[in-house]
Each structure stands twice: as structure tokens, then as C-alpha cells.
Amino acid sequence: MNNLFKALNDPIRREILKHLREKDLTAGEIADLFHISKPSISHHLEILRQADLVGSEKKGQFIVYSINTTVLDDVLEWILSLRK
Amino acid sequence: MNNLFKALNDPIRREILKHLREKDLTAGEIADLFHISKPSISHHLEILRQADLVGSEKKGQFIVYSINTTVLDDVLEWILSLRK
DNA sequence: TAGATATTTAGACAAATGTCTAAATATTAT
DNA sequence: ATAATATTTAGACATTTGTCTAAATATCTA
Numbered sequence: 001m002n003n004l005f006k007a008l009n010d011p012i013r014r015e016i017l018k019h020l021r022e023k024d025l026t027a028g029e030i031a032d033l034f035h036i037s038k039p040s041i042s043h044h045l046e047i048l049r050q051a052d053l054v055g056s057e058k059k060g061q062f063i064v065y066s067i068n069t070t071v072l073d074d075v076l077e078w079i080l081s082l083r084k
Numbered sequence: 085m086n087n088l089f090k091a092l093n094d095p096i097r098r099e100i101l102k103h104l105r106e107k108d109l110t111a112g113e114i115a116d117l118f119h120i121s122k123p124s125i126s127h128h129l130e131i132l133r134q135a136d137l138v139g140s141e142k143k144g145q146f147i148v149y150s151i152n153t154t155v156l157d158d159v160l161e162w163i164l165s166l167r168k
Numbered sequence: 169t170a171g172a173t174a175t176t177t178a179g180a181c182a183a184a185t186g187t188c189t190a191a192a193t194a195t196t197a198t
Numbered sequence: 199a200t201a202a203t204a205t206t207t208a209g210a211c212a213t214t215t216g217t218c219t220a221a222a223t224a225t226c227t228a
Contacts, residue, residue: 002095009093010216011086014162021166027175040217042176061174061225069167076167078098079160082105083153094186111205124187126206145195145204170228177222185214192207198200 004075007051012036013044020054020067027063088159091135096120097128104138104151111147 007013016030031041045065048054052071057064091097100114115125129149132138136155141148 001098005089005093005098009089012216014085014089017166028173031175036216037218038175039177039219043216046176058224063175067166072163072167076160076163079156079163082101082151083156083160096186112203115205120186121188122205123189123207127186130206142194147205171226172228173224173226175222175224178220180218182217183215185212187212188210190208190210192205194203194205196201196203198202 001074001078003051004053004071007047007053008075010044010047012041013048016041016044016048017053017067020065024064024066026059027065030065085158085162087135088137088155091131091137092159094128094131096125097132100125100128100132101137101151104149108148108150110143111149114149 012034015034019025019030019033027042027045028038030045031038034041045054045056049056052068054065055068057066096118099118103109103114103117111126111129112122114129115122118125129138129140133140136152138149139152141150
């Protein structure tokens with residue numbers, strides 16, 4: 001739960017998730033969407049991966065990232081448990 | 085949205101919200117639930133307040149804090165928009 | 169085998185964060 | 199008025215975070 005909230009606590013990482021919702025993207029494609037260096041994006045992707053919010057698969061020299069929405073159920077449940 | 089995720093990104097603040105869900109509490113009562121100093125708790129409460137996750141009302145020399153769950157709808161919606 | 173491309177790792181650095189103690193402010197009670 | 203209680207503000211400090219450049223690793227292509 002800690003890793004999850006931590007991963008969501010950054011506008012760039014949240015933006016990355018929004019993009020991955022539309023379609024899978026390579027690390028490079030993701031980097032091109034932002035005005036920060038590739039290593040910085042790589043770091044953000046690692047944090048998303050640690051939270052299990054994204055998965056990655058090597059495709060030749062590329063690495064394709066995809067979103068994993070099942071983890072979001074935990075956040076959802078946590079929030080709902082507060083509201084009621 | 086930034087303040088919201090920031091506020092939720094701390095186990096103590098999340099714990100405070102859980103307690104406030106049960107009943108309103110004074111700053112002192114909240115502090116007694118944790119093993120950190122009162123100024124630290126005061127700081128956490130300020131961050132929750134900035135996110136509008138809690139409200140406070142002065143009752144004599146006490147300050148009573150209460151949870152505000154309506155803001156959570158925004159988080160909820162954000163997460164749901166990712167899943168679908 | 170070289171050279172080009174894609175991505176990550178390593179290391180540095182400034183800014184943000186969470187904690188503390190000491191002091192300030194406000195209210196209540198003697 | 200004075201003292202006690204409740205809380206916040208101020209300032210210091212160590213840790214974490216987000217960014218960068220340079221270098222390392224892996225894959226593809228000529």
C-alpha cells in the first residue's frame with residue numbers, strides 16, 4: 001500500500017499511467033511524451049513497476065510497458081472503506 | 085489532485101483518517117494515538133487540511149478535527165478512469 | 169565485427185519531507 | 199493576575215525524492 005500511494009504521488013507518473021491506459025508503449029515512446037531525460041523516465045517507470053502498476057516485456061531492443069489495473073482495486077477499496 | 089495524493093502518501097496521515105472516520109478527535113487525542121511528537125502530528129494535520137481531507141473547528145482551548153470524505157470522490161473518479 | 173539505437177545503472181546535487189526541541193499563542197482555572 | 203493546558207509556529211537536521219550527465223549493457227544492422 002505504501003509503494004502504491006508513493007507511485008501515484010507524482011504528476012508525471014500519473015500521466016504515464018493515463019497514456020498506458022490507451023495503449024502499451026516502449027520506454028522511448030514514453031520518454032518522448034515528457035520534457036525530462038530518459039534516465040528520469042526510466043526511474044519513474046521503475047517506481048511504477050515496484051508498485052506493480054506497470055509491467056514490462058522485452059521486445060528485441062525495446063522494452064514495452066503496459067498498465068496493470070488490478071492493483072488499483074486495493075486503492076479503490078481503501079478509499080471506499082474511508083467513505084462509508 | 086497533487087495535494088490530495090501527497091496527503092495520502094504517508095502511513096501516519098492515512099491512519100489519522102481511519103481514526104477520524106470513527107469519530108471526531110482533538111489534536112491532542114490524535115497525537116496520543118501515535119509515538120511521534122505533537123508538533124509532528126500538527127504538521128501532518130496541516131497537510132491533510134491543505135488537501136481538504138480534514139476540517140477543524142476550535143472548541144475552547146481544543147481544536148476538533150473531522151474527516152471530509154467528499155474530496156475522496158475525486159481520487160475515486162481518477163482511479164476509475166484509469167481502470168476502464 | 170563495428171557502429172547505431174534503446175534502455176538502464178551509477179553517481180552527483182538541489183529541493184522536498186518528516187522529525188525533533190524550544191518558543192509562541194490562546195484558552196481555562198485558581 | 200498566574201499558572202496550567204492545548205496547540206501551533208519556528209528553526210534545525212537527516213532522509214528521501216526527482217532531476218541531470220556520463221557510462222554501461224543489450225540488441226539490431228551494415
